[in-house]
Amino acid sequence: MNDPQPVQNSLKSGRWIRSTCKMCLHSCGTRIHVTDDGIVNKIEGDPANPSNNGKLCPKGNAAIMRHYDPNRFKQPMKRTNPKKGPGEDPMWEPISWDEAFEITAREIKKSLDEDPRKILPSLEDFQKFNIWVWPLAFGNFNCFQSGGTMCGGAYHPANGYIHSAFAAANDAKHCNYWINNGTGDGFSSHLHAAAQSNWVANARIDRGMRCVTVEPRLSTSAAKSEEWIPIRPATDRHFALGLCHVMVNENLVDYRFLRKDTNAPYLVGADGYFVRNGEDKIYVWDSVENRAKPWDDPTIQKLALEGSFVVEGKECKPAFQRFKDILDECSPEEMETITTVPAETTRRIAREFFKAADVGATIEIDGRTMPLRPAAYNYYRGAQGRKLGFQANHAFKMVNFLIGNIDAPGGHLGVTLDDQWVDNSHVAPGENGMMLPNPHQLGPVPPFAYPPNTFHLMDYFPVGVHPPHLNLQVFQDPEKYGIEFTPDVMVICHSNPLWAMQGPRKEWFRFMASMRFIVVSDIIPTETTMWADVILPSHDALESWNMTMIEPPHTEGMCMRQPATEPLYDTKSEEDIFYGLSERLGILEAYNGVLNMAQGLEHKPELMLEPGRTYTDKEIADRKGRLWNDKGIDWYIDNCAVTERRPDKWYRPWEGMRLHFYIEDMLHQRDQLKEKMEDHNVPFRNEWYWDDYSPLPTKKLDPVHEEPEEYNLYGMFFKDIQLNFGESIGNPWINDIVYRDPVHIALMLNPKTAAAEGLEAGDIVRVESPYGKIYGRIGTAEGWHPDALGVSNSLSRMNIKHKGVPHAGGHFNDMLPYDLRNTDAVTGQPETVCRVKIIKLDDWPEGLKQGLTVYDLVDDIQKPGKGRRH
Amino acid sequence: MAIQETKIVGDSFQVGVRFQRYWDTSMANAFFCGELGAGLFFISYLFNFVSGMVAGMLITGIFKTYFHMTHMGVPMKSWRAILRPDRSWISRGLMAIVFYLVFGIAHCLNLTFHLDTAWGLGSTVGYIVQLLAAFAALVVMTYQGFAMSHSKAISLWNTILMPISSLTYSLTGGAVLTMLLVNLSPEKAANWEFLTGGILLLLLIDALVLVSLLYSANKRSEGGRVSTLLLLTGIYRQAFLYLVVGAGLILPALLLWLLPGNFAAALLAAVAILAGYYGYRVLVFKAGVYEPMTSFR
């Protein structure tokens, strides 16, 4: 054993290559070590990348185990067992790519020729929008898109209205007071977890940034914060309105910002619309001259934010006053009855927040003097995944509006999805001095139609992203919605809807069973691949090319992915797969046309794809690289193309325009939709939740609070840094850490709640909501709101053909509602919290005793002796 | 921190008490055989009872070696264990075993064939040899206890009571086996009453050591408390109370006390004592837990 060779993997002889992580949807820079024998033996963060700064989260560290996972799909396969269902072995039979393409194209074409709407795609790779947009090549707006079902529905449109951006983040570089509400941002999830936690840790420790986390559970964010404010689930909007109440009533407001940079002074009539003159100019009130003037009248001396006026015979108030009126009923005491957050805490936080914002302070960056507002309210999925999701988003933004930190250094900043090219600005001027609202960050939504053209009713969510859960509603009662077609083909790539969707699996299984043909492209077996007729296995991220940068909070540029090894198996890139299908379906030209538009290639005509040919992943990546900075793929192999975001793009890119404090467009959208529904006599128009549309957030309760009282607790789920949804489970390195973490191994309750329910840690229970049920084992910890029952995503996987994926006791999502009542009528965002009751059991129900469960693993780890099952 | 709050965390990533997972049953077997053999040797030595000494050496030499080897990760290299007597009790113990066997055999040969006088070496040499053998046997009886007591990690073990309990238990076991063998062999080297009386006394001492061990562990630290609780109220309660205490101490004491001179009772008592002793060896390993990591609350 006198081996002079190093034994540590990163020091073995071999080469390092630059690439990009893809263990979650984000895109941290990596360097990959490949031995002389071509074995990938180490992946590290790319230290040259200013985003993740050489860091990788646990998932990023575990990519090698996905690459070498023996459960990977190794060649195209077709199903030989015609019976589909849970536990039904598909009895895969290997087939050639030719045959796989042939069958798939033939089956898709059958439906395509009859009615393209019969095709239900779910194409989810956030790092490859070129695949995402494929259905547009045959004009299909249908979707079974699993991604975003529970997160972005309202979030992205809200950011589109307010920042003209896809997402938003607090400015870790300058912020000194960071409120994290229902998000792991900076600690465990949301944007670039590895990168963002580095930025936030540096801000916390080096600059002493104070963090306050508002969450029903003591999340990582809460644990690392100076203060954890436990809150009853699904009441965050009310907490934010309570803060706004205090701020507005105690004059803790950046009035200058509201007057100059927002439409808060614009006069709003009783109907909610702005009051306009004959030239469509919106009125404001000059409180010096005490009369109304068009917003751009150069003689205006001081804009009124408060008061009640009559203009052109119409009663009206400044938008700010309208908000103040709403806040009258949102005192912290009143909100406390909903949120359980003590009124005193709300008052204190409001004051601390305002104080930290240092209103009036400025900073000079790159010769530009800007307001410095080092305080910001950050939030995401947990706080805004609500029935009234749009209003929730708006309420959180309002806290930021009031201190004037929108897109200000230190404040709350818009984050673009993918910058595409260097000198692209994501903002544009709109009407009446306002910024152009841009709610459709992912491209156009389908136009109104009745009978609907989409099976998930996207025809009626003109502001939204997509409500795929409604597929199930419509499936259960197609007549009610006037559906004239029946989807019968699913095209799924990089998506696991049978895991991701809310509503009972049982019903989704029926939906799946109703399909004539299902094709899935994935790399490993999942809940969804169990239902496929044909598997088109794709390369994994260590075998393929790509070029992207997803929602980078502090940086811009492009992250190049390159193969570290030859494909291990007979797989193809997603590009090859979808070009292969397009060719056989005869939609190649249309697809390239869609790509030219959606990928922004039109902006550099020399990069446009030619109609009649196919492109490899490398060619597409090369074009995206050139689109960004005119450099080809070879340049990216040698250079890191990521830089810190340039201040002019990052800070107040809308300078000179007014932001939408008051979102009048809500009313336009509502009334236009109403009118069209009336015109078409849409039978369910009276059931539509028209109240959801509001230009300002209100204190209306979400319906989850109105469920029958016997469901006395709130069931909620959460992501974490080790887990990409539930997907990374099965990766042995991830399993090795996840099932050792007390957060991930039981249905969690506060011990007092458990005692009140007659439960103890370790008890086996059934949890029921009005919509579905799960089984599990109770765990207790003090870091839980007494009204909450928390279920980690680690406990959500089902029995699938992957030995490393232990199942738990059913899937949390079974308990979530999937109906219109619990869907934001503005955006399609569904409710992601449910009311539950707990029933103690003596033993597991029969079906759950078989196979390796999470609890078996956990017991093995915790008992004496060497333990550990393999 | 109150004991109820102490978490046994296994190999999970929590602060709390972790089970010792390295010394398992094969190690308990080795300890048991090593101590028992040396104890038998030692007691028999006191009575110049050669068959007992030989049996003791066989038990140590064969069984202890076997179980040690099965425990060893790289048995082929186990000779290396002898290399650091300056600091490692394992090295010292291994050397002691070698001495014990070499000088023990020499002593037995000498007793049988009077080699010292036959070879004209004088009785001093024979005397030195037997003293060395006896001393080495004493080391073998206790070194494992010393190795355990040097573990700062495991409070249950980290006490001078560990080698003491090794000593008293091996003496008890040795006395029990001697008693049986004396009865079976024609040598009749020792007095039965004297032996049973000694055993009763040793049982009392064992019991005292055991109580002190638990008492001191319970007082010493959080890990010690958990170990004690594991034995008295936790998962090892039944084995500990019935096997170690009931069978190992109380039952034989009653049998030997109430039925003096009854061979069947003595046999039963012997089996019970050895079972209890073995149980003690296994359970002391199983109940060994690492102290929880410093809390940084």
Add this chain to the structure above:
Amino acid sequence: MARYGMVFDLKRCIGCNACVIGCKQENSLPDGMFFTRTLSEEYGVYPAVNRVYIPTLCNHCEDAPCEKACPSGATYTRDDGIVMVDADKCIGCSSCAIACPYDQRSQIDKDLLSHGLFGTDELTPFEEDGYKRFVPGTFTKCDFCSERVDAGLDPACVVTCPTDARIFGDLDDPGSKASTLIRERNGKPPMPELKTRPKVYYID
């Protein structure tokens, strides 16, 4: 000669255990085996409750009980203070594991190596390549990534830590970041009462 040590900034650590996987990657560790673990501890009563994350690894004790217990001389300390195990000398007696108060020793189990990470009794190419370093039956532990350190690099777990909660450096150099942090933020070694003189410090 340097005297290497590590500082854990408990304010920074988010308990993500990226370090654990980073280490498993670097050192090809089999299933269930760790050279480092980040523990969590919750304390207090709702709502005044909090959780702290405590990274742990071999403390490279100056007065290392494992070294004292080792009968074969396999465990030794390098001049730069890194406590090493020479796999060629280790006999797998487990004395070091019993002696280490921090439970930082693990045995290379032959079955673990042959079962493989996916439990299929087949090894991935990563494992085929990586497991060559191990002598089955021997005990092993964190060696502060001695090969990386010799090459002038930080240990793998340090490099990947998303929050820079792990600071590696020369404790004899008063100007090193590690020394400075220990000084300025009152670094505390783990379980100092055991007098093992760890070269690992916690700051909070």
